[in-house]
Amino acid sequence: GQNIDQPTEMTATEGAIVQINCTYQTSGFNGLFWYQQHAGEAPTFLSYNVLDGLEEKGRFSSFLSRSKGYSYLLLKELQMKDSASYLCAVRGLGSGGYQKVTFGTGTKLQVIP
Amino acid sequence: DSGVTQTPKHLITATGQRVTLRCSPRSGDLSVYWYQQSLDQGLQFLIQYYNGEERAKGNILERFSAQQFPDLHSELNLSSLELGDSALYFCASSVEGGSNQETQYFGPGTRLLVL
Numbered sequence: 001g002q003n004i005d006q007p008t009e010m011t012a013t014e015g016a017i018v019q020i021n022c023t024y025q026t027s028g029f030n031g032l033f034w035y036q037q038h039a040g041e042a043p044t045f046l047s048y049n050v051l052d053g054l055e056e057k058g059r060f061s062s063f064l065s066r067s068k069g070y071s072y073l074l075l076k077e078l079q080m081k082d083s084a085s086y087l088c089a090v091r092g093l094g095s096g097g098y099q100k101v102t103f104g105t106g107t108k109l110q111v112i113p
Numbered sequence: 114d115s116g117v118t119q120t121p122k123h124l125i126t127a128t129g130q131r132v133t134l135r136c137s138p139r140s141g142d143l144s145v146y147w148y149q150q151s152l153d154q155g156l157q158f159l160i161q162y163y164n165g166e167e168r169a170k171g172n173i174l175e176r177f178s179a180q181q182f183p184d185l186h187s188e189l190n191l192s193s194l195e196l197g198d199s200a201l202y203f204c205a206s207s208v209e210g211g212s213n214q215e216t217q218y219f220g221p222g223t224r225l226l227v228l
Contacts, residue, residue: 033217042115042219042221042222043203045217094169100161
């Protein structure tokens with residue numbers, strides 16, 4: 001099976017940097033996703049990592065260490081609109097031999113002035 | 114706009130009733146996923162279809178069923194509804210349903226309220 005762990009809530013200040021961690025256990029790891037979800041809205045894709053290292057995309061970066069089962073999402077120059085839940089999702093081997101994506105419960109980030 | 118459409122946007126019904134939620138995937142996507150998200154809860158994977166066939170099953174109740182039609186749209190049927198079924202139901206689609214660097218694109222969701 002798959003198990004994903006991320007903090008429930010975080011608070012950070014506008015203009016600052018925040019790091020949201022995600023640890024996971026899965027069989028047949030084949031990629032890790034980060035999604036952003038504003039309250040009551042659909043999740044939107046932020047990043048994808050399958051190899052170790054850092055992927056940078058504007059103000060957002062995502063890091064992966066496969067050996068440690070660990071990822072983080074780094075948000076720089078925080079803006080008020082970044083207040084949202086951030087979902088870590090892992091793709092691994094599901095039953096029947098097919099790939100399956102499992103979502104964590106999300107980290108609710110509040111950005112304060 | 115992700116290109117995934119879901120209808121209806123809102124649905125209010127009574128306990129014991131049956132409802133059908135509809136999803137049209139992005140053009141060219143063969144895989145459809147259904148998720149349930151209760152208030153302040155994470156996304157719970159329900160079921161996945163690929164090109165008309167069931168591919169993976171999550172925590173889907175026996176009262177719930179789904180199918181994917183030849184035109185690739187999908188329907189999620191919820192029956193004998195209970196108060197606890199009140200939630201946001203999301204549909205997502207992807208090109209194949211498991212290949213590398215494949216992203217799921219989410220529809221706007223259907224908000225179901227069972228009274």
